[in-house]
Amino acid sequence: MPTVIGIPVQRVFAASLAIIALLALGFATTHLIMLQTGHRGQFGLRALFNMDGEANLPAWFSAMQLFAAAILLSLIALAKTRARDAHRWLWWGLAAGFFLMSADEGAQLHELLNRPGNTLHAGDDGAFLFSWVVIAIPVVIAIGLVYLRFLFSLPPRTRWSFVIAAACFLGGAVGFEVLEGLFAEAWGLASRTYDWGMAGDFDAKYMMLVLVEESLEMIGVAIFVRALLEYIDDQFGRLTIAMHQ
Numbered sequence: 001m002p003t004v005i006g007i008p009v010q011r012v013f014a015a016s017l018a019i020i021a022l023l024a025l026g027f028a029t030t031h032l033i034m035l036q037t038g039h040r041g042q043f044g045l046r047a048l049f050n051m052d053g054e055a056n057l058p059a060w061f062s063a064m065q066l067f068a069a070a071i072l073l074s075l076i077a078l079a080k081t082r083a084r085d086a087h088r089w090l091w092w093g094l095a096a097g098f099f100l101m102s103a104d105e106g107a108q109l110h111e112l113l114n115r116p117g118n119t120l121h122a123g124d125d126g127a128f129l130f131s132w133v134v135i136a137i138p139v140v141i142a143i144g145l146v147y148l149r150f151l152f153s154l155p156p157r158t159r160w161s162f163v164i165a166a167a168c169f170l171g172g173a174v175g176f177e178v179l180e181g182l183f184a185e186a187w188g189l190a191s192r193t194y195d196w197g198m199a200g201d202f203d204a205k206y207m208m209l210v211l212v213e214e215s216l217e218m219i220g221v222a223i224f225v226r227a228l229l230e231y232i233d234d235q236f237g238r239l240t241i242a243m244h245q
Contacts, residue, residue: 006238009229016065016222023058024215027051031207051214054106058214063105065221070098072228079236090150097143136174155234161227165220172216176209183209 026049030042040046051058077091085091151159183206232239 006240007229009226009233012229013222013226016225017219019061020215020218020222023049023051023061023218024211027058027214028207028211032204035204035207052210058218059105062214062218062221063102065218065225066098066102066105069221069225069228070095070102072225072232073098075239076228076232076235087150087153090147140170140174155231158227158231158234161223161230165224165227167220168216168223169220172213172220176213176216179209 026045030046030049033042034040034046047053048056049058050056053059073091073095077088077095080088080091151162154162229239
């Protein structure tokens with residue numbers, strides 16, 4: 001007989017928040033040590049926890065969060081397809097979007113949007129120094145309008161969890177990206193030749209902006225994953241993992 005293990009929703013959420021807190025603490029601690037002592041490497045620990053970097057623990061965890069959300073969305077979309085639900089293709093659209101965001105977290109695909117953004121001269125202004133934002137904002141608005149009716153078709157608890165998750169994620173990914181552009185302009189760093197990989201290394205204020213931005217994004221996805229698990233519990237029964245001996 002297979003061993004069946006139920007997925008405890010609240011424990012998964014609590015574990016996610018604990019990991020986010022540890023990653024934030026590692027990022028803040030290593031950067032504060034660097035700012036106080038000038039020791040940049042710290043035996044690789046600073047790069048390992050750098051939330052403004054790539055190929056490290058925060059990037060890996062963020063990618064895994066988004067991938068987990070994509071898997072859960074795919075399971076819901078599959079069930080909705082079998083039931084011929086009217087919104088099944090919107091569920092598949094969300095799943096595809098989260099698979100894409102997971103890939104983006106590892107490959108930084110959104111950085112490619114800086115070039116078309118720069119052709120619009122958007123990057124000349126501090127708020128849109130990261131000019132992919134000027135493309136992302138209308139895309140997010142368009143997706144929001146397409147999914148508005150779908151959102152109101154969801155149970156109230158799921159709907160509000162989705163709204164809160166989106167507010168956290170977009171507030172970090174877009175809102176704080178705009179703030180970082182304004183900050184860079186104010187401090188005379190708004191140059192496309194500036195090494196943005198080093199921007200958080202020399203100023204504690206920029207470090208705090210990055211810390212809040214990345215933490216909000218991860219918290220938003222954690223809330224979204226919890227909402228998906230709760231939705232699956234309510235609609236289809238407890239999600240379980242069966243292990244065959």
